[in-house]
Amino acid sequence: MDAWVRFSAQSQARERLCRAAQYACSLLGHALQRHGASPELQKQIRQLEGHLSLGRKLLRLGNSADALESAKRAVHLSDVVLRFCITVSHLNRALYFACDNVLWAGKSGLAPRVDQEKWAQRSFRYYLFSLIMNLSRDAYEIRLLMEQETSAYGRRMKISGVPGGGETGGPGGPATPGGCLPQLALKFRLRVLLLARVLRGHPPLLLDVLRNACDLFIPLDKLGLWRCGPGIVGLCGLISSILSILTLICPWLRLKP
Template sequence: MMESWVRFSARSQAKERVFRAAQYACTLLGYTLQKGGARAELLNTIKQLEAHMSLTRKLMRLGNSAEALEAAKRTVHLSDCVLRLCITVAHLNRAMYFACDNVLWAGKTGLLPELDQNKWSQRSFRYYLFALILNLTRDAYEIRLLMERESRSSSAKSFTSSPSPLTPSPENRGEFPLTPSPSSVLSPLPPLPMISARLNKHFQLLITVLRNNPPLLLDLLKNLCDVFIPLDRLGLYPTGSGFVGACGLTSSILSILTIVHPWLKLKP
């Protein structure tokens, strides 16, 4: 029964992403029209449309808690302890977020008229924020692992391609050099240029890793965009409806891309 419900929820995920994109597009449009001095009637229409989109999305997410729990059961057996902790706890927080969202849907539809909607909304956004922080931690961990691997690979290639100073060559007349020549001794770099060189090297390494791993890049961008939504809703880092709408629309489009092209979805 649980597996059947999970499959049903997976089918509605694409539609929910489309409605999410439409909802945040309405948020961004309403902000733009308000700045442009649009009529109050038009702004009210946009806000009502956004509210309807939000309510429809909550209806589509009624079974997502079960899907998140099933995902947590799958990731609890991962061999990497950091990935196991981050991904499993993130799925559990998503399950709690969806559960709070379902209660909030019941309150908005009148099934629970005495429900404190503001309290449950704040509670759901807290679970959502914690899940996103764990997802970003997972992304940072995977980036660090890939950067270390890329660095070791580059060092190995440069070591094999450059001749050893102890190897006889025409330049040293077939003899082994006993002492390094003065030109081969590198003078120590000043602190500031040394730090700049290291930062530039790390930055180039980061660009290489993200360019070679599109699923990781998309997941990082999506989580970075999403994290501003609960931060704004909880009042921790207010950014305004325009910025929230742009972030939500961008992350929704990225999510739709991972559904249309499954190879772009970060695994596990």
């Protein structure tokens, strides 16, 4: 209960709850349309989705400043790749939130002359760039962990006296030539097993990969780069929202730095 109280006290948590409800409405609306629900019910779901979207924009006012502060902190990271990926990601998030604030002003009637379509496209472009940087950072972290796991496995094999322990690229047995599987397929299988082992041993990284991968479908669809449909967008948005809420409830699941 204490964890839930701390969770609900955060404005970010309220925004994530609204986000989950918004994409749940999108998914529900798609399901109702496919099953031939009444037009009135579909209209109500669309209106609720629109209200939730506008409410989220209100909750995100001022997030640009937070993103800029995060970018300033990321500049001091010692790892060059992490410094670049995280800083650029936060800068794109700041621009995304700025465009989102303009959209909120237009939709709320404060700035009726705002070209909402143009600003929406801009915001989704910045959102897409931010997600690409996040996934690049995830890939870099996975590569480092896989190299560490391979080195540790090689040392264990060397200590135990097993020859050729470092040739497998990780746990899973020696890569014997002339076996049932071709050598290339065997190496690929070992790399996949190593990847699964790394992700299983690092839940924050696994959740971050899943969340960013799900979020990626949203700007791709909105920008017309890959039409997924409202059903896929709603499902991916709902999954990523639930994962984000999970990281707020359990802070140890948040990827750091």
